[in-house]
Amino acid sequence: MKGRVSWRVRHVWERNFRVFVRTWKVSFLPPIFDSLFFLVALGYGLGQFVQAIDGVEYARFVAPAIVAIGIMNASYYETTYGSFVRMYYQKTFDALIATPVTIEEVIVGEILWGATKAVVYTALILPLLALFGVISLPGSLILLGLALLGGLLFGAIGLCFTAWTPSIDTLSYPQFLFITPMMVISGTFFPIESLPMPIQYVAFALMPLAHLVSLSRALTLPAPAQMGLFSLLWLVVVTVVVVLIAVRQMRRRLVV
Amino acid sequence: MPAPVIVAEGLLKRFGDLVAVDGCSFVVNEGEVFGFLGPNGAGKTSTMRMISCVSPKSGGRLEVFGLDVERHPREIKALIGVVSQENNLDPDLSVFENLVVFARFFEIDRTEAARRAEELIDFFGLREKRDTAIEFLSGGMKRRLTIARALINRPRLVILDEPTTGLDPQARSLIWERLRELRGRGSTVLLSTHYLEEAERFCDRLVIMDRGKVLVDGRPDEIVSSYMGRSVVETVDTPDVIAFLEREEIGFERFGDLVHITIDSAEPLVHRLVEDCNPERLFVRSATLEDVFLRLTGRGLKD
Structure with missing residues (x-):
């Protein structure tokens, strides 16, 4: 990748940003509503039947996971459906690589944009959750940093699927085979410790969301956080690896 | 340069x-x-x-x-x-x-x-x-x-x-x-x-x-000019015309019911064609790039 990725990635980012600003009214609503539904349905609806977990009220237990899911969805959907539309239907990438921008810069720019969306959404969700009193400000602002890391990872994961998918329809496969199961067993809505050990191992070995949730809790809840450091390390290493895979796979698809 | x-x-x-x-x-x-x-x-x-x-x-x-x-x-x-x-x-x-x-x-x-x-x-x-x-x-x-x-x-x-x-x-x-x-x-x-x-x-x-x-x-x-000659003579594909062209050893191409002859100076040929065969249709035009293109790449459909 040497010499192929320069500061010019900012132009790719800037292009997406410009479009985002043009359509901000539509773009801002989904994360707000998603999080709101989760909070009301789980935190308050289900929460009434659930006792405190490790001394934490259920709504407060779920809140960091809602943020983590928001981070995942914002970046993952941006670099799957969003990037696929740009690549396949709008031919935006073709136009870009006819300029001094390299294909590697396009890919990295897309991942960075996915991460940016995760940060923007987190910035929208946090005050909302604070309003309901399930998360505390300004302490939880540290989750913006988590959004950047998680956004890079899920942005890169999304691009891997975009590089692989033959059509926009087949993008639903990674969604129901990977994203949805992960959303349920990553310790999001109940403590991961209540799952059988083998599943816990699988979750922590393979599921980025499990680490994102674990780190999100470690950063916001007073409970002791031995897992936090491990999760941080796992996320950093896996992010680097997946970004490299995404660049490689997209190159394969686009450079013919 | x-x-x-x-x-x-x-x-x-x-x-x-x-x-x-x-x-x-x-x-x-x-x-x-x-x-x-x-x-x-x-x-x-x-x-x-x-x-x-x-x-x-x-x-x-x-x-x-x-x-x-x-x-x-x-x-x-x-x-x-x-x-x-x-x-x-x-x-x-x-x-x-x-x-x-x-x-x-x-x-x-x-x-x-x-x-x-x-x-x-x-x-x-x-x-x-x-x-x-x-x-x-x-x-x-x-x-x-x-x-x-x-x-x-x-x-x-x-x-x-x-x-x-x-x-x-x-x-x-x-x-x-x-x-x-x-x-x-x-x-x-x-x-x-x-x-x-x-x-x-x-x-x-x-x-x-x-x-x-x-x-x-x-x-x-x-x-x-180097591939076609300057003119194209277009006439009908009748046994008379074909016999004449073959006898005179003049190159031609057949397209449907038409015959194309490409040649540098069309006039003498046209005279003789009219005298010998009196075809019902005879047309002289300048050769174009399209003639070269079709000659070189063939008339069959490409995809």
Whole structure:
């Protein structure tokens, strides 16, 4: 990748940003509503039947996971459906690589944009959750940093699927085979410790969301956080690896 | 003699087992309008994509502005403007925004980008559509904007893949006018087209390609006179006419119920044809590039 990725990635980012600003009214609503539904349905609806977990009220237990899911969805959907539309239907990438921008810069720019969306959404969700009193400000602002890391990872994961998918329809496969199961067993809505050990191992070995949730809790809840450091390390290493895979796979698809 | 803008030698492009470009050699000189002609699947687009540094070559030598395409893609891409066959304008942005956003990819600063965008909007007659979203533009306007966008970096070489395909005569003529104007300012223009009449009129030099190979290379008028002779005599396909032509050992081609004879001076032949066979239909016209094209690439459908 040497010499192929320069500061010019900012132009790719800037292009997406410009479009985002043009359509901000539509773009801002989904994360707000998603999080709101989760909070009301789980935190308050289900929460009434659930006792405190490790001394934490259920709504407060779920809140960091809602943020983590928001981070995942914002970046993952941006670099799957969003990037696929740009690549396949709008031919935006073709136009870009006819300029001094390299294909590697396009890919990295897309991942960075996915991460940016995760940060923007987190910035929208946090005050909302604070309003309901399930998360505390300004302490939880540290989750913006988590959004950047998680956004890079899920942005890169999304691009891997975009590089692989033959059509926009087949993008639903990674969604129901990977994203949805992960959303349920990553310790999001109940403590991961209540799952059988083998599943816990699988979750922590393979599921980025499990680490994102674990780190999100470690950063916001007073409970002791031995897992936090491990999760941080796992996320950093896996992010680097997946970004490299995404660049490689997209190159394969686009450079013919 | 200035250095050539493009030098290709034994250029090769493979897609798996398919050889799309099979050892092409050609030179494009500075300030020329250079045409790539050929049926679908001839390898025109593949060749242009390699020149644009977006598709890696499989073999041979290819230099643009004296720079190797593999080693200096960024430098080359900064000097060229590319108009691809497919519309790849940004549908989320307006006409003006499409131009300025694109300028940023060339590291052109914002004020300069805006200045050039306004200039190009006028040059391509898009003033009234400046703030219109792309989806509301007609096909001709979209093509004009795509060409305008390719000029935002003031390229020394403009590469256009079928710039006039699917447009009405007015839009086509405006595009040709602008391309000639660019040439007048010293830019080199490289394009592919299916409109042979346009190529004959507007290209300084051209190549005809088929199945990945360059079949001819030269000025349109020279190509026509060297391959065809100056005139084409067209008459009906009757046993009399065929017998006469075979007896006289004059070469001919049959198309449906017609016979074509290409020849340098048509008059003596016409006289004798009328005397000997008195065909019910006889027509003499100048040979065109289309005659050469069909003779070289065959009449069968290509895809």
